[in-house]
Amino acid sequence: AQTVTQSQPEMSVQEAETVTLSCTYDTSESNYYLFWYKQPPSRQMILVIRQEAYKQQNATENRFSVNFQKAAKSFSLKISDSQLGDTAMYFCAFMNSGGSNYKLTFGKGTLLTVNP
Amino acid sequence: DTEVTQTPKHLVMGMTNKKSLKCEQHMGHRAMYWYKQKAKKPPELMFVYSYEKLSINESVPSRFSPECPNSSLLNLHLHALQPEDSALYLCASSQDGLAGVGEQYFGPGTRLTVT
Numbered sequence: 001a002q003t004v005t006q007s008q009p010e011m012s013v014q015e016a017e018t019v020t021l022s023c024t025y026d027t028s029e030s031n032y033y034l035f036w037y038k039q040p041p042s043r044q045m046i047l048v049i050r051q052e053a054y055k056q057q058n059a060t061e062n063r064f065s066v067n068f069q070k071a072a073k074s075f076s077l078k079i080s081d082s083q084l085g086d087t088a089m090y091f092c093a094f095m096n097s098g099g100s101n102y103k104l105t106f107g108k109g110t111l112l113t114v115n116p
Numbered sequence: 117d118t119e120v121t122q123t124p125k126h127l128v129m130g131m132t133n134k135k136s137l138k139c140e141q142h143m144g145h146r147a148m149y150w151y152k153q154k155a156k157k158p159p160e161l162m163f164v165y166s167y168e169k170l171s172i173n174e175s176v177p178s179r180f181s182p183e184c185p186n187s188s189l190l191n192l193h194l195h196a197l198q199p200e201d202s203a204l205y206l207c208a209s210s211q212d213g214l215a216g217v218g219e220q221y222f223g224p225g226t227r228l229t230v231t
Contacts, residue, residue, distance in 0.1 A: 035219060043204060045159070045222035091158055095218065102147055102172060102210075104220060106158035 002027045002094050006107035013082045014115050020067075021077045021110045023092030031097040034068065034075045035104070040088040048090075051075065053097070082114045119143075120223035122207050128229045131197060137226045139190040139207030148190040149220060150182060151206040159206055165190060197230045204228070 003026045013019040025034070036048040051059045051068050058066050063080045079086055092107040120141045129135050139148065147166045151159035164172035165184040179201075181193040190207055204227055208220040 033219070037222075042224075043227075044224045045206060045208075047219055047221065050219055089156070102149070102164045102166065102218070103161060104159075109156070109158055111156070 002029075002032075002096070002105045004092050004094050004105050004107035006090075006092055006110050008110045009108070010111045010113070012113040012115055013079075015082055015084060017082055018078060018080045019082055019112065021079075021090055021092075021112065023075045023077070023107055025073050025075065025092075025094050025105075027073070027094065027096075029096055033095045033097055034066075035093040035095070036064070036066070036075075036077045037091045037093060037106075038086075038088045039091065039109075040085070045091075049077070079112075084114050084116060086112065087114045088112060120207055120209055120221055122205075122223040122226050124226060125224065126227045126229075128231060129194065129197065130231055131199075133197075134193070134195045136194065137192040137205055137207075137228075139192075139209075139223055140188055141209040141221075141223075142188055143209060143221070144187075145209035145211055145221075146187060147210045147218065148184065149208040149210075150180075150190070150192050151208065151222075152201075153204040153206055153225070155204075163192075194228075197228075199230050202228055202230045 005024045032053045034051045039045045049061045067076045089109045094105045150162040153159040162176045163182045168184045183191040204225045206225045207223040210218045210220045
């Protein structure tokens with residue numbers, strides 16, 4: 001079974017600064033997907049970024065980028081130029097590829113607060 | 117458009133009531149999901165429908181009854197709930213896992229309170 005670990009229950013950052021959220025995972029699979037989801041206080045879960053394990057290039061979406069280290073089973077999220085609207089719970093998630101890949105395994109989440 | 121809609125936004129029900137939660141998506145996704153989420157916890161998977169057939173039931177009590185009338189709609193029928201069932205219920209959809217990455221898109225949720 002896969003596990004996802006987010007070791008930082010809470011973090012805070014000043015507006016306009018950069019912050020990195022950590023995520024490690026454990027799997028015996030070679031092909032899989034990794035995701036970061038954001039859940040603001042309004043509670044809608046939003047997909048921030050995804051990474052296919054077979055791709056060496058790190059995914060980037062505007063101010064959000066990941067550092068994917070497959071050998072180390074690490075998948076950290078970097079948020080540049082933090083904005084007040086980035087305040088949210090961030091969940092790292094894992095999904096097997098191929099077959100009936102419906103199950104997302106979530107980490108426990110990191111509550112990020114962006115301070116003015 | 118990556119929109120999943122859910123109604124109602126809030127629901128308060130007694131333990132003897134029967135109510136239903138509704139979810140709709142028009143992205144052509146063929147997999148739809150129900151999750152339960154407690155405060156400050158990750159979502160817990162309840163059910164998965166693939167091509168309108170129930171493919172995963174995570175040992176959910178029978179007081180929760182899912183239904184998928186067509187490829188765009190997903191219902192969750194509630195009956196004789198307990199106070200501990202109070203939570204945010206999230207619906208999600210994705211392309212069928214065999215067809216693509218299958219990242220899941222979530223609706224805004226229904227905040228359920230059982231009194």
